[in-house]
Amino acid sequence: NLSARLTETFKNLRSKGKLSAADVDGTVREIRRALLEADVSLDVVKDFTGRVRERALGDEVNRALNPAQQVVQIVNEELVGILGGEQRRLQFAKNPPTVIMLAGLQGAGKTTLAGKLAKWLKGQGHTPLLVASDLQRPNAVTQLGVVAEQAGVAIFAPEPGNGVGDPVKVARDGVREAEAKHYDFVIVDTAGRLGVDAELMRQAADIRKAVNPDEVLFVIDAMIGQDAVATAKAFQEGVDFTGVVLTKLDGDARGGAALSIRSLTGRPILFASTGEGLDDFEPFHPDRMASRILDLGDVLSLIEQAQQAFDEEEARKVAEKIASDSFTLDDFLKQMQQLRGAGSLKKMMGMLPGMGKMQEQLDNFDEREILHTEAIIQSMTKAERANPKILNGSRRLRIAKGSGMTVTDVNQLIVRFEQAAKMMKTVAKGGVPQIPGMGAM
């Protein structure tokens, strides 16, 4: 999937100090493939990768301390941009009621959304009225009634047994009812078809004309993939809409549809629906969607914090040493000392994806351990620190005596050092970043 591919791509980048044009091109190619596989439309992909490539080869990356990180940031920024930048709020009518019309294919989640919106608005002190203009399916009105009851809001529906109702008339009467009874929001639920069809479009367009809504929300199932674009375009031509609601984001869909719809229709995504329950609903945040698509946890902010705690040059030197297999006990000690200065270590760990186990180890982390480690390493000769392999039994005994620790302590420290060195190598190869020296505690 999209997220896994991008993560893989960034892992490969992460191990590089400086990026070449070939690196950038390779990465951009991977991003392109990942987006296409996630059903983002070709035009959007081209546009997107073009911008990322241009920026990635530019000065901001050249000057960056960590070029790969900078590329991740660029991709993130461009994703947020493509998703609409800032969050757009619901437009309220100058004179209530604010009329919101829902449109979309059958099964997209319109009726459910009507309930979610109503409940959400009610929670903010509004008085929404649901209007049942889906008279296509026999139980559509009943379904809206159930939803209204769950949300604790009023519903306007045609009298049962009044023959086949006219959805346009119901919509118009519903708005009048709201005006008369001073409801400040009207949510008009409409019929959908399994596929786009002319009659459905005409009916929706007629309802729109009749009630002149402040918002027409196009509701679309995020799982429908490439079809999302064609459907969205058909609705834009047939009814036009002022905003988009993405539903079923609780499924596997990573949001490729979101990327396409926003940029191809120019209409903002206003809400995200994430389940069948009425509370599974939230205003759409482009930045959150971008991190969902990238799936990098809060890696960006983690790196920012880590950069403050570690001396950049030092970190780079260590990385070089690991790469050349010469990570020494001196480096190990230096890192532990820097970590102690980092302070917010635990907070940092919490922000890494999949770090639950490390958290546990941190809870057992003892400040005195660092002092003992310092004592032991400082009792070693220069040669021993640079090349721990020469630490035989008699040397270990001497070190233990010199530092006031036991031989077991010395042995344990060396085991920890070896584990840290191994972990650091994993990091250098692009694995999950781990804090050196924490491994065996």
Ligand code: GDP
């Ligand atoms: P409509 O035909 O557009 O009115 O769609 P409905 O509101 O009747 O929803 C169709 C089905 O999708 C129902 O079973 C809903 O419970 C379900 N549904 C709606 N929104 C979501 C969502 O965000 N996540 C999930 N998992 N199911 C949803």
Ligand code: MG
């Ligand atoms: Mg419905």
